[in-house]
Amino acid sequence: xxxxxxxxxxxxxxxxxxxxxxxxxxxxxxxxxxxxxxxxxxxxxxxxxxxxxxxxxxxxxxxxxxxxxxxxxxxxxxxxxxxxxxxxxxxxxxxxxxxxxxxxxxxxxxxxxxxxxxxxxxxxxxxxxxxxxxxxxxxxxxxxxxxxxxxxxxxxxxxxxxxxxxxxxxxxxxxxxxxxxxxxxxxxxxxxxxxxxxxxxxxxxxxxxxxxxxxxxxxxxxxxxxxxxxxxxxxxxxxxxxxxxxxxxxxxxxxxxxxxxxxxxxxxxxxxxxxxxxxxxxxxxxxxxxxxxxxxxxxxxxxxxxxxxxxxxxxxxxxxxxxxxxxxxxxxxxx
Numbered sequence: 001x002x003x004x005x006x007x008x009x010x011x012x013x014x015x016x017x018x019x020x021x022x023x024x025x026x027x028x029x030x031x032x033x034x035x036x037x038x039x040x041x042x043x044x045x046x047x048x049x050x051x052x053x054x055x056x057x058x059x060x061x062x063x064x065x066x067x068x069x070x071x072x073x074x075x076x077x078x079x080x081x082x083x084x085x086x087x088x089x090x091x092x093x094x095x096x097x098x099x100x101x102x103x104x105x106x107x108x109x110x111x112x113x114x115x116x117x118x119x120x121x122x123x124x125x126x127x128x129x130x131x132x133x134x135x136x137x138x139x140x141x142x143x144x145x146x147x148x149x150x151x152x153x154x155x156x157x158x159x160x161x162x163x164x165x166x167x168x169x170x171x172x173x174x175x176x177x178x179x180x181x182x183x184x185x186x187x188x189x190x191x192x193x194x195x196x197x198x199x200x201x202x203x204x205x206x207x208x209x210x211x212x213x214x215x216x217x218x219x220x221x222x223x224x225x226x227x228x229x230x231x232x233x234x235x236x237x238x239x240x241x242x243x244x245x246x247x248x249x250x251x252x253x254x255x256x257x258x259x260x261x262x263x264x265x266x267x268x269x270x271x272x273x274x275x276x277x278x279x280x281x282x283x284x285x286x287x288x289x290x291x292x293x294x295x296x297x298x299x300x301x302x303x304x305x306x307x308x309x310x311x312x313x314x315x316x317x318x319x320x321x322x323x324x325x326x327x328x329x330x331x332x333x334x335x
Contacts (some may be wrong), residue, residue, distance in 0.1 A: 013039045110139045110179055118145045122152035130157060134164035135171065135179055138202065146202075147209035158214065159221035166203040166222075166229055200229070204236035208313065212306050238317065240266065240309040244273050246316070250325040251281035257315045264293040265308035268300055 016024040016039060028036055113121060113136070121140075125133050133153070140146040150158055207215045223230035246254065255263070255278070267275055267290070279287045319325045 110136070110176065113140055114142060114145070118148035119152050121145075122149045125149075126153055126157070130160045131164055132179065133157070134161045134168065135175070137161065137206075138165055138168055139179075143202075143205045143209050146206050150206055151210050151214055155217070159218045162203055162207070162218050163222050163226070163229070165206075166200045166233060168199060200232045201236055204233050204238075207233065208237055208239075209310070211303065238313055240313060241271055241274060243312075243316070244277055246277070246325060248277065248281045251277060253325055254312070254316055254319060255281060257319070258312055260290075260293075262308040262311050264290060264297060265300065265305055266312050267294060268297060268305045269302075270309075 016027060031039070118140075121136070125136055128136075137146050137149055140149065150161065153161065207218065219230050219233065222233070243251070243254075263278070267278065270278075279290065282290065316325070
């Protein structure tokens with residue numbers, strides 16, 4: 001196993017094993033539950049880690065050479081994760097997380113994708129048929145992960161893959177089984193129910209999460225062959241300019257959860273309509289400060305502006321999902 005091919009979570013898993021149960025527990029106390037599950041996923045799958053690999057990982061983390069004892073391989077005992085979790089999180093939470101990770105131990109196909117680095121997924125599937133790639137990306141429930149996989153694919157593949165995802169509706173169990181064969185040597189028995197994947201809605205979410213240039217290029221390519229499909233995707237996409245669909249009172253709710261620095265950055269390229277809505281939703285003093293920030297802001301990277309806008313869009317979507325605001329679409333009546 002070449003260390004250069006290890007992803008971040010795998011390297012973290014090696015480091016935690018090297019720290020021992022007590023050291024690993026201290027680190028786990030500072031991790032999110034999802035991060036613990038991701039690292040734990042790899043820890044349960046290591047058969048052995050050579051002392052040379054351990055030294056190289058430690059050297060990368062600490063930026064210095066670390067001498068191992070040369071006493072053979074590093075392995076996780078069956079109780080390692082259980083004991084480390086118990087010390088870090090307490091017995092009840094440890095039992096819950098350990099059970100969740102145990103249930104994933106045999107997931108070597110599609111269900112395991114959520115624990116794998118998106119760039120590694122893209123590297124693994126980039127030579128597959130575009131239809132296979134589309135099906136695999138459709139299985140990714142984390143939109144940010146799906147967007148990163150799409151963005152990491154060759155540009156000449158991206159539009160084709162998005163077109164196929166948008167055209168998907170459902171796939172039979174046999175195809176799910178074949179996809180698992182693509183991802184692993186261990187075939188998993190697919191369920192008897194037809195699996196719902198793809199469609200225009202997830203494509204809109206994925207394109208919302210990637211950079212503007214890639215989004216524009218992909219939609220333009222799709223529009224050349226299927227204008228109706230491109231329009232369906234656009235209708236479901238939420239852009240920063242769609243903030244004008246929110247009234248001033250609801251915008252006040254949004255602004256409570258938005259970082260002031262992100263707000264100023266996001267407004268750098270915003271239309272006058274969006275700026276006016278946001279400024280009118282703030283106190284006079286806050287609006288003056290925001291205007292000052294905008295006037296004193298020098299040149300910034302487009303990527304930074306788009307990143308700040310995406311953060312605000314995520315806040316809006318979260319509040320909408322929670323029922324705390326209502327977006328008024330074209331022709332919609334809101335009471």
